[in-house]
Amino acid sequence: MTTTKTKLAKGASAGTLQPTHISVTFKIVTPDQLRKITFTLSRLIDSTQDSWSVMFELDERADTTKDFQLVIQLQVDVDHNDNANAAATAKNGMDSDQHAQAIVAADTAKDAKKGDASLADAQSDAAAVVSARNPSSPS
């Protein structure tokens, strides 16, 4: 086995975790308790990449006494140009425009499940939750 001796990396201090995975999940159950929208922003950081991705999930039920059923789950890589919006969302939360886009993304996800929209449409609308951030919202 190779024995390796290395110097302390710049910026690293003993016991300090420098994360390579960060994710923030927002889950909202609508007040009628029939729809659950989950939106996860994930960031992967290492020496070769710094990328964001979005997981969007829609669950529904017809009756509040029943368990939620998964309608669709989408995993989308965030366009590099949207990294600032992704960071702003992780830092300040979702704004009203992103909320609106999330509702529409849920509709499209359901349409895709029924064959009324394509998977690409659903992925596009899910990714747009990040880009829909209003420019006047906090960055």
Place this chain on the structure above:
Amino acid sequence: MDAEAALVAASNGALMSNNTRCVSFLLASCVISGAFPAGAQTCSNPRNTQFYEDHHYTVRAVTITSPFSFFFLVKQRFRAIVDGLPLKAGDPFSRALYDAQGSTVEEEVRKDSALGKDTPAKVVVSTGGIESCVETGDHLTVDIVYHVFSTDPLPAAVASPDMRQAAIGQQATAPAESTSQPDYKIIPKLSYDHTRRGFGGVYFARRMPGGVDNFVDLSAQGSSSSKALNGQVHWAANVGKEFLDKAEFNLAYSYTDMSTLSARLTKGIALGHFQAVSKPIDTEPARFLIRYGAGLDQGNQQSGSTSIPLPPDTIGNSAIGSVRFYGGLTAVSNHFEGAASYGLQIGGPGLTELGFAKHIGDVSFSARVPGGSHSPFDFTVRATAGGITRGSGNNRIPINDRFFGGNTVSAFIPGDNWTIPNGPLVRSIATNRFAGGGGFGGTSFYSLNATVGKVLWASPIIPRDVDTPDFGERIGAAEASAQNWFADDFEGASPFFAALIRDVPPKMKSDVDAASAEFKAIRAASPGGVSATLNSALNAAEHTATRAQQAVGHAADPAARGPDSMSRLRQWIGPASQFRALAKQVRAIKSLVDASAGATLEGIAASIDTHLKDLQDAFKSIDEGPERAAAKEKARLFMLRPRAVVDALRFEANRYAVSLVGLADIGRLWPDPLGTRYAYGFGGRFSLVTVNFTLGYAINPNPHRELGQGRGAAFFSITYTNLFR
């Protein structure tokens, strides 16, 4: 520094380099010190995980930590997640597996609602990395650590006022039981009291079919000088009305046998009780809960011997029966909790001979000063008073219904979570050794109890060096998301939007229909087929038109929630709007067709633009008007409690704390020629999150040896601090 730069800097640890062991929001979990072995070593390439695969490192440990790991169930869930991960302790480090399992951990935690199923809003933050690398020697190892914060367990940490007694009595298991709903439980019991001596027993409960809150329970306790046996069948129903949110019914049997100075009190009764709790009434300063109930009991009682000279208004051996009514109000705020209760019992030697009325009032107030600190002073004051009045004639009071007192007193409603003391509490005097007047109890009483504590040393759940500005930012983001979501939802319920939802979709549908018709006309005008460029543009526009029609259908769906439809309309004016895309595509096609068709297309695009502009203006008007302001205020109020819970977690909750406690009691029974009793004392308190174990000694400054009183009494209590209100 812009947002992205700040985040990167934070992620690199540059913003928190001084005394922070962790980087971001969830690193609150660093408090779980087990994740950080003593003498932890650094990793020279924390962001270049390929390095550790290339140099044949072995995984030493895989750990998930959380501020809520003190919940056994949470810890158990994390252990199960770790067991299911592809990289385990002892495996060669693999970058591919490591990258893959980061999202696995996040997904498992996100999906796991074991301690908070279907809460209205949930936030999960997960961070993973490597640390404690051993980079010298023959055994090169790396630790994989995930820090997880999920709001799921918070509801389990919040004891509603009606559940607080359960949280006191069964603090170790109450949170898990609140969600895991065990079929049965068995709890051994062991206690000591001067009057009862050492006594032991067991509590057994079995859930019944038909509802999670329906159960049957049995408890038995005994010692050389006392016995207690209780059995109960309990039904609960969630009614969901404002003043009748939850109803409970109990059928119970209770048997007690316990001595006083002069008599041996034995009582066996069958009880039927109904209790109800209102929905919590939320106001800005506090959350209120109303509780009320009524019951009927019948049984018999003895005083030990027929030769005992009882007071003339008292009967020793007889049947016993009563009807009871009680009600109460609890107010809970961030840093104080108050409760007021009143109980009325109309009783006598049997239900056919109801001849006395017992009234008890009880008020308690507790506060923490300063609020929002990890080491506050805390005060608790409780005042209780009661009296028994006899009706006219020769009505007598069963001796078991008189007031006795001491450092423990019976409950006015046996078996109920809501405790109304049935006698004076003075902590320097043993149970049932309070009474003068021959030791047969009194017919009226009062007691006043004060307890003050000061946290001397505490270990916050989220250490101060973790609760950095970055940590607060992530929490703020989560709270802002939820609050804004609810503000949109409340705003969307405005009647103004009902008009928009009625008027706008038909106009947009008309535009899209016109565009679709024109696309068909363009295709029809070229029987040999349109050019490849035009065909491609038409295909894209037709697809967008189809999606726009679907958007109209969703927004106009009468079965859809109004607030959701409002959000759909808001999306139409956003950058991902299908209508904006359609207008753009229509104009692109215009340049590929003849002038006549182009003019038609321009008219359609202009109409879309006009309608979207009108919609945008309508939103602007509403967003800047009183509707939005009112919705934001409502959402702010809606989020007060969740924010308070998170704030309590950040600024108040301790993993454990050590406090100094002082107490003072005053109590009086009538008739009693020996006057007022006192207690003062000191003790120490050890707190585990919200449960306090207090041990101390209360001095009796004026002991009456003839009543069996000593110089004082040791006391031990378990109380609950309602941090997460």
